[in-house]
Structures are given as structure tokens and as C-alpha cells.
Amino acid sequence: xxxxxxxxxxxxxxxxxxxxxxxxxxxxxxxxxxxxxxxxxxxxxxxxxxxxxxxxxxxxxxxxxxxxxxxxxxxxxxxxxxxxxxxxxxxxxxxxxxxxxxxxxxxxxxxxxxxxxxxxxxxxx
Numbered sequence: 001x002x003x004x005x006x007x008x009x010x011x012x013x014x015x016x017x018x019x020x021x022x023x024x025x026x027x028x029x030x031x032x033x034x035x036x037x038x039x040x041x042x043x044x045x046x047x048x049x050x051x052x053x054x055x056x057x058x059x060x061x062x063x064x065x066x067x068x069x070x071x072x073x074x075x076x077x078x079x080x081x082x083x084x085x086x087x088x089x090x091x092x093x094x095x096x097x098x099x100x101x102x103x104x105x106x107x108x109x110x111x112x113x114x115x116x117x118x119x120x121x122x123x124x125x
Contacts, residue, residue, distance in 0.1 A: 004031040005125055007052040010041045010068065011083070012059045016107065020054055020083075023114060029122060038063050045071055050078060052121055057084035057091055066094045074099055079121050081114070083107055 007030050011017045017034045024032050030052070035041050038061055053072065055065035069080055080100050085107035095102065103117050 002029070004029055005052060005122075006030075006048055006050045007032045007054065008041070008044060008048075008050045009034040009054045010036070010038075010059070010065060011054070011056040012036050012061075013056070016056065016083070016109070019109060020114075023109075023111060024118070027118060027122070030118075037061075038068055041068055042071060049076075051076075051125055052118075053078060053080045055080060055082050057082050058086045064091060064094070066091050066098065069098055069100065069102075072100060076100070077125075079103070079117075079124070081105060081117055083109060 007024060009017055009020050009032060017036065021032055021034060024030050033044060035044050038059060053069065055069055057065040059065055065082060072078055072080065078100060080102045082102065083105045105113055
């Protein structure tokens with residue numbers, strides 16, 4: 001049996017975390033882990049090899065989700081889907097600098113758009 005692909009969700013909103021988990025649970029080939037703080041994110045990415053990240057940009061802390069994404073190994077083939085309800089234009093330059101395969105979804109998450117990204121991700125892997 002093929003090993004499941006790993007997804008790490010970072011969102012400080014429990015409701016948003018659960019929404020993402022529910023949608024991703026319909027994909028049997030993806031195993032999700034959720035965290036809610038930058039510290040948990042930093043600890044968790046060291047413990048496993050993740051292929052997909054879903055990261056909230058505005059975490060209510062001094063560090064943004066985009067800045068945290070810099071911790072993802074550059075050799076990684078990982079995909080990152082950033083999500084935010086806030087106007088994130090001020091983060092655009094940081095976003096552009098990331099060398100990862102990255103996407104953006106506005107909250108509230110449109111399920112069709114999310115599924116489109118996830119389906120493309122699964123075809124890639």
C-alpha cells in the first residue's frame with residue numbers, strides 16, 4: 001500500500017482548522033496534522049516530511065505564516081496553500097520571494113477552489 005501524503009495545517013482559528021480537516025478527510029491518500037501556533041509549526045515540521053502545507057497568513061502574532069513558510073526545506077517538493085481573511089497585499093513581496101510551489105485562497109475558503117488545488121497536488125505526487 002502506498003504511504004499517505006502528509007499535510008500540515010497551521011491556523012489559529014479552530015473553526016478554520018476543522019473546516020480544512022473535514023474537506024481533506026475526504027481524500028484517503030492524505031493524512032493531516034493541525035497546529036495553531038508558530039511554535040507548534042516549527043516543532044512539527046522537524047518531526048515529519050510534509051508534502052502539503054495549508055498556512056494561515058495572519059496568525060495574531062508578530063510572525064506571519066509566510067515568514068514561517070521559510071522554514072520549509074527548499075529542496076522539498078512541497079506545495080503551500082496560504083489562506084487569509086485579511087487583506088494580504090502587504091505580504092505580497094514576502095510571498096513572491098518564496099521558492100516553494102505556492103497558492104493563495106481567500107477566507108472564507110471556497111471549497112471548489114480548495115479541491116481544485118488538492119486535486120492538482122495529488123496528480124503531481
